[in-house]
Amino acid sequence: MIKAEILNIGDEILYGQITNTNAQWISAELDKIGIRVVRHSVVSDTEEAILEGLQEAEKRADVVLITGGLGPTKDDITKKTLCKFFDVKLIRHPEALRAVTHFFESRGREMLEVNRQQADLPENAEYIPNLKGTAPGMWFEKNGKIFVSMPGVPHEMQFIMQSYVLENLQKFFHTPCIVHKMIKTVGIGESYLAREIETWENNLPENLKLAYLPAFGMVRLRITGLGYDQEAVRRQIEQEVDKVLPLIDKYVYGFDDDDLAIAVGRLLVQNKKTLAIAESCTGGYLAHCFTQHAGSSEYLKGALVAYSNEIKINVLGVKKETIEQFGAVSEQTVLEMASNIRKLCNADIGIATSGIAGPGGATPTKPVGTIWVAYADENGTSAKLYQLGNDRMVNIQVTANLLIDWLRRKQGGRVK
Incomplete structure (x- = not known):
């Protein structure tokens, strides 16, 4: 080298x-x-x-x-x-x-x-x-x-x-060629991913190297091949990708330059589904993940940043009693948010976030990093709780990626 x-x-x-x-x-x-x-x-x-x-x-x-x-x-x-x-x-x-x-x-x-x-x-x-x-x-x-x-x-x-x-x-x-292939995963931590593919990794050919590149709830696996015949190295890498995919397929959303939101957008278009978003703790970032890319209007009907309780109640239609009894950061509230935004936008799917991004706002029972997300479609509504860390922007980005990944799984994983 x-x-x-x-x-x-x-x-x-x-x-x-x-x-x-x-x-x-x-x-x-x-x-x-x-x-x-x-x-x-x-x-x-x-x-x-x-x-x-x-x-x-x-x-x-x-x-x-x-x-x-x-x-x-x-x-x-x-x-x-x-x-x-x-x-x-x-x-x-x-x-x-x-x-x-x-x-x-x-x-x-x-x-x-x-x-x-x-x-x-x-x-x-x-x-x-x-x-x-x-x-x-x-x-x-x-x-x-x-x-x-x-x-x-x-x-x-x-x-x-x-x-x-x-x-x-x-x-x-007289330099050799370097060929990279990126496998993009979401919803699994770096160490857990390494455990799943340990045997495959240990048996990689000598001229292929694997790197783990984690960021915000996602891990990119970069396979790098070295050789003097670029096409031969490329074929060699593709053969290894075919071997590893069955081990981690449910976590893989794309390859190389694929973006998670774009990949999910393609699934929604393929499945002829529309989406609506209600956000609190993510403050518009979740919608931005989709709308920063051209073509999102094919599936995204609308989004609402219901940051205050007043907007949650008067615009989004969350029951006042729900927030009074359970709080804005609760399973009950986020379920109503997802269900109501779906109806409000006449969309097939509604997703929602509500949490304590930090650094303030914590209570003894709800520390910073307490995040509720919800998913609603014609079959019903469900919610998930995440306990994240103390960094506000990390919490916002991880929440968005985890919820988009949930949406991805609901839509079949990835476009084949």
Whole structure:
């Protein structure tokens, strides 16, 4: 496996003034060509920090991709520092000078000496054209390792990567392909899922690796295959998916880029069912899970955030006596919410949430994380109680995912 390190230069990243999107984008692109990123590093705009970052990265990686510090101002010192790292001088590169001159002339702008200095490159650098800006990219080879320096401006960096760097890295290293397959599950915890598939996992071929990626009541199983024949690796992964699905099929809602709400929406359309939603503790998030996707109007009739008792009673039609006797966070209340929203919207199915998301609102008998959800259709109404944690947003997201999963199971699991 060829290993890479991404070295981002810039105090603005360390100060938190901008988000380091470059590292994420580069990692994803390297993954596609079989190069594994082993570290992201961010260093300040000082010679000492950049040199230290380069020296450390050289020990760990076969490829070091550097972004930032290539502008025309005095605070951009990457080129001079690279000269020190490689023990070379800056020279004015004729092709780079022609490119930067054309850049300014074609825009009718005056070119200053500081702009001409953009064409000054370390003498051992291979020039990489940058048609999106004035700072060229630079390719270096040292002891069988590759260093590439690029501008920190995302669209300039991406152009250089796509037009030159990725292709040449593949040629230089003759990289294997990496193939990923994601199996998406919901309604089962990571450790329980691992127990269900332990034997299958232990017998995976040596070139296939499994990773568990849990989040908000869901677990993604990522199978990663490595090899030089992409189609052969892909077929190998699909064979393993066929083996594991019978063990966990009831928890699987989709694959790769599938979204839980989209998957359930397809089931509802397939089954010719419509949906209505009544929310309290989830505050509209549950409806958002569906409506953020185009096409949700095919099955979603309407939604109501009945956050106060007044709205629960006067709009949603929950009996006043129910709330007085059992409380807003109760099985009885959430059952009425689901049943009433179904009738109010003339939908086939009604679902509802009511709970204590936190951090306040708890009572001795109903701690933070006490969540009731309900499901109603022509066959009746039922409710479930969940005892979640103390984090408000986690409680909201987990509640939504658990209820959508209940809806999924009621509709047959997933579209086959």
